Amino acid sequence: MTATEPSTIHVGTPDGPGYDVIVGRSLMGRLRPLLGEQAKRVLVVHPRALRATGEAVREQLVADGLEAITAEIPDAEEGKRVEVAAFCWQIMGQSDFTRTDAVVSVGGGSVTDLAGFVAATWLRGVRVVHVPTTFLGMVDAAVGGKTGINTAEGKNLVGAFHPPVGVLVDFDALETLPQNELVTGMAEAVKTGFIADERILELFEEDVAAATDPHSAAFREIVERTIKVKAEVVSEDLRESGRREILNYGHTLAHSIEHAERYQWRHGAAVSVGMVFAAELGRLVGRLDDATADRHRTILSSLGLPVEYRGDRWKSLLETMRRDKKARGDHLRFIVLDGQGRPGVLEAPDDALLFTAYQEVIA
Numbered sequence: 001m002t003a004t005e006p007s008t009i010h011v012g013t014p015d016g017p018g019y020d021v022i023v024g025r026s027l028m029g030r031l032r033p034l035l036g037e038q039a040k041r042v043l044v045v046h047p048r049a050l051r052a053t054g055e056a057v058r059e060q061l062v063a064d065g066l067e068a069i070t071a072e073i074p075d076a077e078e079g080k081r082v083e084v085a086a087f088c089w090q091i092m093g094q095s096d097f098t099r100t101d102a103v104v105s106v107g108g109g110s111v112t113d114l115a116g117f118v119a120a121t122w123l124r125g126v127r128v129v130h131v132p133t134t135f136l137g138m139v140d141a142a143v144g145g146k147t148g149i150n151t152a153e154g155k156n157l158v159g160a161f162h163p164p165v166g167v168l169v170d171f172d173a174l175e176t177l178p179q180n181e182l183v184t185g186m187a188e189a190v191k192t193g194f195i196a197d198e199r200i201l202e203l204f205e206e207d208v209a210a211a212t213d214p215h216s217a218a219f220r221e222i223v224e225r226t227i228k229v230k231a232e233v234v235s236e237d238l239r240e241s242g243r244r245e246i247l248n249y250g251h252t253l254a255h256s257i258e259h260a261e262r263y264q265w266r267h268g269a270a271v272s273v274g275m276v277f278a279a280e281l282g283r284l285v286g287r288l289d290d291a292t293a294d295r296h297r298t299i300l301s302s303l304g305l306p307v308e309y310r311g312d313r314w315k316s317l318l319e320t321m322r323r324d325k326k327a328r329g330d331h332l333r334f335i336v337l338d339g340q341g342r343p344g345v346l347e348a349p350d351d352a353l354l355f356t357a358y359q360e361v362i363a
């Protein structure tokens, strides 16, 4: 395979043939077949910031003989609101969208989450294809079928498991992505390195400039390795009844930080701090060795990602963490590491232990 040739990663689903994640360049010609022969109408969902890319996708679909309608939504987390889902439902209703029609998302993780949720709920489920345009969307959000929106009380509190029928990871989309957006998404690849595939960490350590250059072989290897781990995990456990929880490493604190910051922090930046916290928690309870815990800070800092958060917010962060989806009743549950590539669950740590771990991440 040459560096420009597309590669395919298959994702299994419990009640169907599964779907492919195609990684490469110039992939838009692959979109039409994924939508189903009977599709007549397609809703193309994209944020204002991606008007040109979204319009190019819409024009391609029109050229393919489809009635393609745009839903231009607010940017980033502003788009993950029930009012925005209702806006999409209204367009679909007014356009007589049927069960054989489809949704295409064009954007970062916020867009794939919102559009996936709209597809999951419209007529109780229509096809969705994701065309992620951020690093984070490519390696994580577009794969695996978690969809959702935020509520006033917290992140992703409403949603559904609704796998796409295909994902087009087209590196051409990254040409306009600001470098800081690219890098924040890399927190999810680092996460995957710590929970499963150490080679990803080595690629960051060997040459961080190459790892963050979308034209390098190292970059492509990081993307493919990260998607492969996610594909393998969600193929086994779509609905997060067990193993899938490992993909939530660092997310318990991360989602609380995002909420506390009124979503002005990027998800990847919050996950970065959340992983350092989870590593400290693992170290404190004697499950994680010092070298692996310290490696978190070293790699994340080399990428310019935050590894600290403010000390005066602990009480409200803890309150929000109680709504984490891994919590059971009054018990919080955290993904921690028992070593490199060995994630496990820490059940019901007491508040004093959590506070002690938090002291290690305050600025």
Ligand SMILES: NC(=O)c1ccc[n+]([C@@H]2O[C@H](COP(=O)([O-])OP(=O)(O)OC[C@H]3O[C@@H](n4cnc5c(N)ncnc54)[C@H](O)[C@@H]3O)[C@@H](O)[C@H]2O)c1
Binding pocket: 047, 049, 050, 075, 076, 077, 080, 107, 108, 109, 110, 111, 113, 133, 134, 135, 136, 137, 140, 141, 142, 143, 144, 145, 146, 147, 156, 173, 174, 175, 176, 177, 178, 181, 185, 188, 266, 267, 268
């Ligand atoms: N469903 C899942 O499994 C899953 C996994 C990880 C993260 N997420 C969710 O994903 C979201 C974060 O996604 P994100 O980091 O991609 O952020 P995002 O979707 O908010 O996009 C970040 C910014 O980049 C801009 N942008 C996107 N693509 C661009 C491009 N090609 N060129 C120029 N600008 C571009 C957007 O307009 C936005 O301003 C969070 O809501 C998070 O909860 C979901």
Ligand SMILES: O=C(O)C(=O)C[C@@H](O)[C@H](O)[C@H](O)COP(=O)(O)O
Binding pocket: 140, 144, 146, 155, 156, 188, 240, 244, 245, 247, 248, 251, 325
């Ligand atoms: O796919 C998963 O499962 C994940 O946990 C991946 C996370 O990176 C992602 O941020 C996810 O949206 C978090 O899910 P949530 O269930 O904690 O809302």
Ligand SMILES: [Zn+2]
Binding pocket: 140, 188, 251, 267, 271
């Ligand atoms: Zn995440």
